[in-house]
Amino acid sequence: xxxxxxxxxxxxxxxxxxxxxxxxxxxxxxxxxxxxxxxxxxxxxxxxxxxxxxxxxxxxxxxxxxxxxxxxxxxxxxxxxxxxxxxxxxxxxxxxxxxxxxxxxxxxxxxxxxxxxxxxxxxxxxxxxxxxxxxxxxxxxxxxxxxxxxxxxxxxxxxxxxxxxxxxxxxxxxxxxxxxxxxxxxxxxxxxxxxxxxxxxxxxxxxxxxxxxxxxxxxxxxxxxxxxxxxxxxxxxxxxxxxxxxxxxxxxxxxxxxxxxx
Amino acid sequence: xxxxxxxxxxxxxxxxxxxxxxxxxxxxxxxxxxxxxxxxxxxxxxxxxxxxxxxxxxxxxxxxxxxxxxxxxxxxxxxxxxxxxxxxxxxxxxxxxxxxxxxxxxxxxxxxxxxxxxxxxxxxxxxxxxxxxxxxxxxxxxxxxxxxxxxxxxxxxxxxxxxxxxxxxxxxxxxxxxxxxx
Amino acid sequence: xxxxxxxxxxxxxxxxxxxxxxxxxxxxxxxxxxxxxxxxxxxxxxxxxxxxxxxxxxxxxxxxxxxxxxxxxxxxxxxxxxxxxxxxxxxxxxxxxxxxxxxxxxxxxxxxxxxxxxxxxxxxxxxxxxxxxxxxxxxxxxxxxxxxxxxxxxxxxxxxxxxxxxxxxxxxxxxxxxxxxxxxxxxxxxxxxxxxxxxxxxxxxxxxxxxxxxxxxxxxxxxxxxxxxxxxxxxxxxxxxxxxxxxxxxxxxxxxxxxxxxxxxxxxxxxxxxxxxxxxxxxxxxxxx
Numbered sequence: 001x002x003x004x005x006x007x008x009x010x011x012x013x014x015x016x017x018x019x020x021x022x023x024x025x026x027x028x029x030x031x032x033x034x035x036x037x038x039x040x041x042x043x044x045x046x047x048x049x050x051x052x053x054x055x056x057x058x059x060x061x062x063x064x065x066x067x068x069x070x071x072x073x074x075x076x077x078x079x080x081x082x083x084x085x086x087x088x089x090x091x092x093x094x095x096x097x098x099x100x101x102x103x104x105x106x107x108x109x110x111x112x113x114x115x116x117x118x119x120x121x122x123x124x125x126x127x128x129x130x131x132x133x134x135x136x137x138x139x140x141x142x143x144x145x146x147x148x149x150x151x152x153x154x155x156x157x158x159x160x161x162x163x164x165x166x167x168x169x170x171x172x173x174x175x176x177x178x179x180x181x182x183x184x185x186x187x188x189x190x191x192x193x194x195x196x197x198x199x200x201x202x203x204x205x206x207x208x209x210x211x212x213x214x215x216x217x218x219x220x221x222x223x224x225x226x227x228x229x230x231x232x233x234x235x236x237x238x239x240x241x242x243x244x245x246x247x248x249x250x251x252x253x254x255x256x257x258x259x260x261x262x
Numbered sequence: 263x264x265x266x267x268x269x270x271x272x273x274x275x276x277x278x279x280x281x282x283x284x285x286x287x288x289x290x291x292x293x294x295x296x297x298x299x300x301x302x303x304x305x306x307x308x309x310x311x312x313x314x315x316x317x318x319x320x321x322x323x324x325x326x327x328x329x330x331x332x333x334x335x336x337x338x339x340x341x342x343x344x345x346x347x348x349x350x351x352x353x354x355x356x357x358x359x360x361x362x363x364x365x366x367x368x369x370x371x372x373x374x375x376x377x378x379x380x381x382x383x384x385x386x387x388x389x390x391x392x393x394x395x396x397x398x399x400x401x402x403x404x405x406x407x408x409x410x411x412x413x414x415x416x417x418x419x420x421x422x423x424x425x426x427x428x429x430x431x432x433x434x435x436x437x438x439x440x441x442x443x444x
Numbered sequence: 445x446x447x448x449x450x451x452x453x454x455x456x457x458x459x460x461x462x463x464x465x466x467x468x469x470x471x472x473x474x475x476x477x478x479x480x481x482x483x484x485x486x487x488x489x490x491x492x493x494x495x496x497x498x499x500x501x502x503x504x505x506x507x508x509x510x511x512x513x514x515x516x517x518x519x520x521x522x523x524x525x526x527x528x529x530x531x532x533x534x535x536x537x538x539x540x541x542x543x544x545x546x547x548x549x550x551x552x553x554x555x556x557x558x559x560x561x562x563x564x565x566x567x568x569x570x571x572x573x574x575x576x577x578x579x580x581x582x583x584x585x586x587x588x589x590x591x592x593x594x595x596x597x598x599x600x601x602x603x604x605x606x607x608x609x610x611x612x613x614x615x616x617x618x619x620x621x622x623x624x625x626x627x628x629x630x631x632x633x634x635x636x637x638x639x640x641x642x643x644x645x646x647x648x649x650x651x652x653x654x655x656x657x658x659x660x661x662x663x664x665x666x667x668x669x670x671x672x673x674x675x676x677x678x679x680x681x682x683x684x685x686x687x688x689x690x691x692x693x694x695x696x697x698x699x700x701x702x703x704x705x706x707x708x709x710x711x712x713x714x715x716x717x718x719x720x721x722x723x724x725x726x727x728x729x730x731x732x733x
Contacts, residue, residue: 067347081406
């Protein structure tokens with residue numbers, strides 16, 4: 001699972017056009033919603049909605065499989081392990097020595113696995129429909145300080161550069177017959193060091209140069225900085241935001257104030 | 263083209279931003295953490311894989327202090343989660359690795375960063391990370407999953423801590439080639 | 445008023461015990477294209493950093509003497525304030541472009557200076573058009589070639605509307621085509637906008653073809669200066685500071701050494717090729733006789 005797959009997939013879908021601020025807020029609300037729900041039926045409904053969003057956003061199959069490969073493994077682990085460690089249910093299905101499998105345990109395991117799918121999907125949808133540039137811009141508009149946002153943007157910009165540096169040094173070492181993953185902990189540590197020392201030294205030099213470049217480009221010259229591009233909310237954005245907020249509020253009130261089993 | 267008028271007057275107030283040096287350094291350390299987390303990954307039977315991103319958290323904490331360790335370690339590792347497609351884990355990672363960098367940075371720099379302090383820092387910081395993941399996974403994924411992930415996390419701290427320690431020593435030599443005379 | 449004037453400037457970096465600049469006095473006229481040539485550690489890079497205040501404001505050290513940019517003493521101005529007078533382009537294309545798109549890169553300076561949005565838009569279009577990068581607005585700087593990166597760096601400096609452009613070995617990492625593109629942009633800037641250009645280089649090829657004046661540096665001092673023609677005629681003056689003469693002057697020298705009474709000084713490729721063809725034909729004809 002190495003290498004750089006940029007999850008962002010360019011397309012002209014409704015989700016791609018949505019204001020990134022709305023998407024960030026919606027992702028947080030939908031994540032909380034997934035945590036609030038505990039009935040299998042509602043979780044399945046939420047999961048179905050996620051699949052619908054994946055289709056609306058025209059998710060690419062290969063990137064989706066890449067992103068979900070780890071998630072699916074975790075889901076299987078949960079389904080298998082949850083009932084073993086949760087013997088609290090009443091309907092006993094199987095008893096093997098100290099291990100007691102109950103019907104409620106199996107359902108809880110399934111529910112948790114589906115919740116993990118919903119959580120993974122909603123964050124993946126954010127990442128594949130929103131460019132990194134828009135993400136940072138939205139965070140700044142949502143209140144992140146400009147200088148912090150700039151630092152974050154710069155780090156995302158240099159990520160592929162350093163990724164490529166690591167890969168090329170790794171290849172060079174491999175060409176000299178060095179296997180990174182061989183030997184004990186100390187041996188492996190030294191192998192990795194041979195890759196990381198040159199990478200880090202290069203990166204720190206870059207940081208020094210970068211600070212000179214930032215100043216030469218009038219960084220911090222005025223407090224009333226302007227912005228070339230602004231984000232603007234369209235009617236559809238307000239509708240989407242309102243819909244997510246209403247569903248979340250209803251579930252929250254229903255679950256915690258009215259004690260409806262959701 | 264004419265110059266803009268507002269620009270010609272002396273600037274009314276320079277912005278109170280953090281210094282460009284800090285912006286640049288933190289950006290680079292964060293990018294390094296994310297890049298190393300994403301590229302240097304090793305398949306493992308239980309968890310699927312482990313990575314040596316840990317080493318950059320410890321490196322940042324030991325070399326540039328707890329603030330860099332916390333911010334760059336936390337955000338850099340969380341960004342890797344987001345970019346690899348399990349963004350739902352990013353908030354947990356932010357806390358796990360952020361606290362790891364914070365604690366390792368504070369303890370590891372006691373007495374000017376003596377080797378024993380750094381080892382104590384790895385132990386304490388690593389404990390924060392392992393504990394955060396364990397309890398968060400217990401709550402969200404169940405006890406069974408939390409248990410299977412535990413050994414991989416411990417191994418990751420040991421390897422990452424060792425590499426981070428050696429890296430901070432090696433880079434210190436590069437940054438100050440001539441040791442200060444007593 | 446001079447574009448740049450340095451008087452008895454000395455500079456020693458913090459932690460060093462050697463003067464990086466050791467008594468520099470130089471004046472550069474408005475609209476002049478000056479190449480500063482020298483090898484490593486000649487001090488040409490430090491000279492560049494002094495023009496926009498990076499030294500001594502950020503790169504700390506001991507400084508003596510006075511640096512004036514368009515009549516203003518740089519010691520009293522911040523780097524950000526000087527950015528509207530002096531645009532700076534560095535050697536490494538990768539560490540001076542830090543935004544996620546070309547457009548953001550070029551807009552970054554004027555945004556910091558609180559220029560109104562419409563004006564920024566106009567400046568971005570103007571600067572990208574000038575360096576031949578229009579249409580690349582949404583590309584990531586990471587995906588560009590070395591020459592394109594350096595041209596974006598120039599555009600990013602130009603969008604702050606400086607009167608002088610200072611470039612520290614901008615062509616170092618570039619291939620010959622990239623170098624040519626870069627220098628063509630600089631020539632256009634000087635001709636069409638009267639931009640003052642100071643460029644530090646370790647190579648003489650483009651300096652002789654494009655600049656008005658060449659200054660040679662060695663050991664932190666200016667050891668020689670003259671017009672490109674002077675140095676094309678006397679390539680040994682370049683060699684004394686460790687700068688390789690142009691290929692044309694090397695060809696002239698070779699021909700002069702082989703042909704009795706030869707006294708060639710090529711300034712253009714056409715002259716050189718014509719002379720070579722004529723002399724080869726002449727010597728072959730002589731051999732047949």
